[in-house]
Amino acid sequence: MIKSLDPRITREQIEENNSIEPLTPMDNWETYEVFHQKKRGDQHMHVGIVHAPNPEMALLFGKEQYGRRNITANIWVVKTANVFACEYDDADMFETTPEKQYREAGGYKVMEKINKYKKAQKTV
């Protein structure tokens, strides 16, 4: 019998060789992805996972694990099984994105043209 410095443990009368059956798969349930919103109006940000048997408990664990200290306005949970993601191996499909200057404000240099035009007007 364990005699502990912690009286609560001594009271439990635990055998020292209390071998137990090993945990089986899914003993700790499946996982949910947790999204945390700091304040109203912000985006929800992915912060990690919790193990839970249902969405209600996933929200409860999400609050304990990710909203315990942080300022929190709201939490979402989504089953990991319901998340569909690209592969990092396919990241080359995003490669040309920053090159497409015609979709950016900075891709249009009107002042250069205006100044050139004004200069040309003066010399006439």
Place this chain on the structure above:
Amino acid sequence: MYGNAYIDPNEKANAMIAGEDPIKLAEFEARIARGEKIEPKDWMPKEYRKQLIRMIEQHGHSEIIGALPEGTWITRAPGFKRKMALMAKVQDEVGHAQLLYSAAETLGKSREDMTNDLITGKSKYSNVFNYPAFTWADACIIAWLIDAGAIINQVANAKGSYGPYCRALDRICTEESFHLKYGHDNVVTLATGTPIQRKMVQEALTRWWPPIMHFFGPSDKISQHTEILMRWKVKMASNDDMRQQFLNMYVPKIWDLGLTVPDTALKKNEETGLWEYTEPDWDEFKRVINGGGPCNAERLAVRRMAEERGRWVRKALYNASEKYVTPLA
């Protein structure tokens, strides 16, 4: 809170990269050298995965087991405010374990397997928690100095290469800073208090000094093994470097309070900038980590009891139609 993962020094190093695709390995190492993070579904050497699982899992176990010596004092902490603070700290530690287990399971080891390996004694946890917290002052020394050591280790590891572990550590470090301040405040209260309080905190420091010196682990030989782990940014600093950093930051703070460190050889060599100390008793360290410490049996028996008594609740909530999917990040 946590020290370094215990790596068996007799483990063979040359097997680490045997059989890996040399092109993929070179790409992998180049990415790490550029400072990129490795994510769960990326290609990684088998040994990288294995070492990380072992390290993150041991870290998680340490948080869970570490809650036991500190939890001993929750009901008897002096005053309501300290009870509340200690309860919050212990809750943080258990929360850290959740974050760490989550990071480890992205590498493919299930949480159930991690728990099984803990309760059968197959996985290790930080050796310091095999020692008892005899008095309230022991709990204060743990909160201050063991957490201080843990922060040094965790801040270093947060710059490692595995994305999920780094993200978990960033969060953990924020909370640890409260633990450190809380522990320091408690030690200062005792050290600046009555002669009985001073005696109590000095005795606790004397008891905890050897485990604190053990905390970062034995000197790592400059082996091929260590070299590869450092190149892969699995291990961020040598055990001795972290011990030096700890001594440099905290010995002056201990001396400030007029407390005595029980090592007459302890002093800073002003020429080398390094601390000199009596070599810790590594035979004692090995004896304790292999099960011979004063609390090893109790820690694991309590953990098994908790698993066993909670099992029916977990079973009752289990839904057979659900399937486990490895988390993405």
